[in-house]
Structures are given as structure tokens and as C-alpha cells.
Amino acid sequence: MAATTTCPREENIYMAELAEQAERYKEMVEFVEKVSADKEELTVEERNLLSVAYKNVIGACRASWRIISSIEQKEESRGNDDHIATI
Template sequence: MGYEDAVYLAKLAEQAERYEEMVENMKIVASADKELSVEERNLLSVAYKNVIGARRASWRIVTSIEQKEESKGNESQVALIKEYRQKIETELAKICEDILDVLDKHLIASAETGESKVFYHKMKGDYHRYLAEFALGDKRKTSADKSLEAYKNATEVAQTDLAPTHPIRLGLALNFSVFYYEILNSPDQACHLAKQAF
């Protein structure tokens, strides 16, 4: 399939709310090893955001139910829920690894403008953060470290290449502060970062 056709089909899939197919089409576009347009970049982001967002929401609901059943001492239900939660976690990990692979192999290397560099490093930080949300032990630490590194890289470029009011720079500051708050449990650092930006 050609590049233009893949872009068109991604837009069509978005209209039809078929986000898995939107992802597949945008992966073709992203693998062409060229600088994506703003529209193409946003299509890629929307595709993955919807695919991961649905599963993150499912994971939160199932985790909450698991905690309630655990507190009631319903062990047989807890065992079933745990298995179901792990199934969702496997899907989450696959999606995150998928986009991180595309970012590392194609998009970051092909990025020419400051704006696209910030966009992709931020995206890398976001998807490592999503992995850290449910990972445990060493896996969690590795994901958190990679997320921190990506957000720092994005911030470095943003501070030199983007205006303080640039939407991508503001979005980065917001997500980076969420990372400090939720993943590193550093509310002070999170507030400091957010205040600096806003």
C-alpha cells in the first residue's frame, strides 16, 4: 500500500472509530523514514492514544474491583480478576512496545524540526510512563528511568526551540509533572514543574 493511501485509510478508520486499523495504517506511514507532517503526526498520536486509552481505562476499573474483592476476602474472585487484569496488561505492554519500536527505529531518527523532536520524545516518555503504571519491581524501574530520560530530552529541545506558550511544550510540562506525581511519587517536583510552565 502506498503512503498517501495509508494516510487516507487512517483518516477513514478514525471517522469509523476503528482505531486498531488506524494504528496499522499510521505504522505504514511512520515507517517510511521521512519527516511526518503535523497532520500525520497527529493522526499517529490519536490512533495510539485511543487504542491505549481504552485499555488503560479497563485496567483501572479491573484493578479497583480487584482491590474491593481483596478487602472482602473473596479469594476465588480475586484469582479470576488477577488473571483478567494480566490479560489487559499483556495488551497494554504490546501496544506500548509497538509504538516505542516505531519511535526508536523510524520517527526520532527522521525528525528534523524542534517541534517534531519534542513531540516524539514526549510520546516516548508517555508510553514508557504507561508501562510503568502497571509494571512491578525492576520492570517498573526500567520503564520509569526510560520515561524520565525521554521527558528530559524533550524538555531540553523544547526550551531551546519552542516558545513557552507552544501547545506541545505545555503538553510536555503537564505530562512530565504527572510522571513526577504518579510514577515517582514526587508531588513537590510535579508542582514545581507545572508552575514553571504555567
């Protein structure tokens, strides 16, 4: 059997695709950043991977921020100043 060798760029793309399927978006960002560090222009597929990776990382942060904001508003309406200070 002949051993197949892949270039680091192809390996990072493959790992980014695996990370996407596993919903491990921070790792996906890391793999795509390695690809984008090359001097070559990104392909359409690579740009899409980069977009998906950042969209999902930022989306998770935005969701967390909305939840915290909602809790803060709820505590303000209840007059729980101690909880508001903690938040």
C-alpha cells in the first residue's frame, strides 16, 4: 500500500471540517487561521469555513450576552440590587 501524504494546508482544511461537524468552533477557527496564515489566497471553500467558524464562535458569545442581559433586567425589575452588582 502506498502511503498518501497531504500538505499541511489540506490537513488543516480537513481538520476544520471535522471540527465543524463536531461543533467545536473554536478549534475550527484555529485550523482555518493556520490556512489563512499562508501567503496564498483563500479559496471559496476556505473563506466559507472561516466565515462559519467565526459566525458560530461569535454567535455563542452573543447568546450568552443576551442571557446575562435578560437576567440583569429581571433582577432590576425585582429590585435585587445585590444581584445586579454581582452581574
